[in-house]
Amino acid sequence: MKTTIRIFTATALCLGFASAQAEQPTLKVCTAENEMPYSNKNGEGFENKLAQYVAEQLGRKLETVTWTDPRYFVRDYVDKGLCDVVMGVDQGDPRLSTSAPYYRSAYVFISRSDDKLDLQNWDSEVLSKAQRIAFVPGTPAETMLRAIGRYNDMFNYQQELVDFKSRRNQYIKYENDKLVNEVATGRADLAVLWGPAAARYVKASNKPLTMTVIPDNNKRADGEKVGFHYSTSIGVRKGDTALLAQLNKIIKDQQDEIAELLEADGIPLLDEPDTALSMN
The missing domain is CATH 3.40.190.10 (Periplasmic binding protein-like II)
Known part of the structure; x- marks a missing residue:
């Protein structure tokens, strides 16, 4: 009898739990x-x-x-x-x-820590000399690369960062981990990415990387502000x-x-x- 009561009680509890979940x-x-x-x-x-x-x-x-x-x-x-x-x-x-x-977060410069690059803002000398800068098209990074005259220099490299798809009715996706890895492996001198999109991969990188928050005081050539925060x-x-x-x-x-x-x-x-x- 005790066994029967115990089984009944357990069954009732399970039914009650399932009912509560439902x-x-x-x-x-x-x-x-x-x-x-x-x-x-x-x-x-x-x-x-x-x-x-x-x-x-x-x-x-x-x-x-x-x-x-x-x-x-x-x-x-x-x-x-x-x-x-x-x-x-x-x-x-x-x-x-x-x-x-x-x-609230910001776009960041990502560089190899060992390189100790002086990256303060878009007028930093490093940006005028970098051979390869990884970034996502359509972001503030593209706007400022155009403003400092480096966009065309990066065009061919930029095409390597995404598998080709016809742009007609296609969502073209750039993988954040790949762009961070471009810096870690030395293929790119630096990257400019949205901090939340890059942070996990910067943290996990075998090669120590540095994220530098980009100040929110940049302007296009026509004087219009370009937001980075x-x-x-x-x-x-x-x-x-x-x-x-x-x-x-x-x-x-x-x-x-x-x-x-x-x-x-x-x-x-x-x-x-x-x-x-x-x-x-």
Whole structure:
């Protein structure tokens, strides 16, 4: 009889646990299928870890919804209700309602530590003499390479950094680990990359590498500012004010814990400008 009661009790507990799990609301988070170090389908990116942390803080079960092409995921996933949250969007992204920023970072110069390059900003002499500079087209790095007259010098090398695809309706992807490795192996003199995209690979490099934060005071030839520091937020569907308010509270109350998750990847973190700290 005791054995029967014990089995019944254990069964009841299991059923109760399963019921509690079934009743737990989910947080559907849109993440990239393969955009490391941000996220991948195996949950290995730092944004995967942040999504899990946010879900836990909300008392929800994380459900990951993956996309393959960054150009359309808001239209095809968020707007259609297939996911509730997008990690790692620019603050003020017009396609979404965005939270208060949960981190601010910068583009960086990456060089071999042993080279002890004097890289202070875009007027550094090193940049006028470098034979190969790795960068991602369409970023502030390209704008400034054009401004200092070095873009054409890097054109042929730049084509080597990505496998050729027809640009018509194609998403051309540059692998961050490959660009960091170009510096580590000596194929490139330096790289100019977004800090959060490069930090994990800089930290893991067998060859000691140095990241130098690029100041945010650069201008194009026409005098227009070229930004190198940016704030990152969490995005939700427009009109979802309740979820947005919950996310803002987590960001405000758990700043130290969020920073710890980011720093574990080696991401350079900057202070937010006062205007960005509003929790509207």
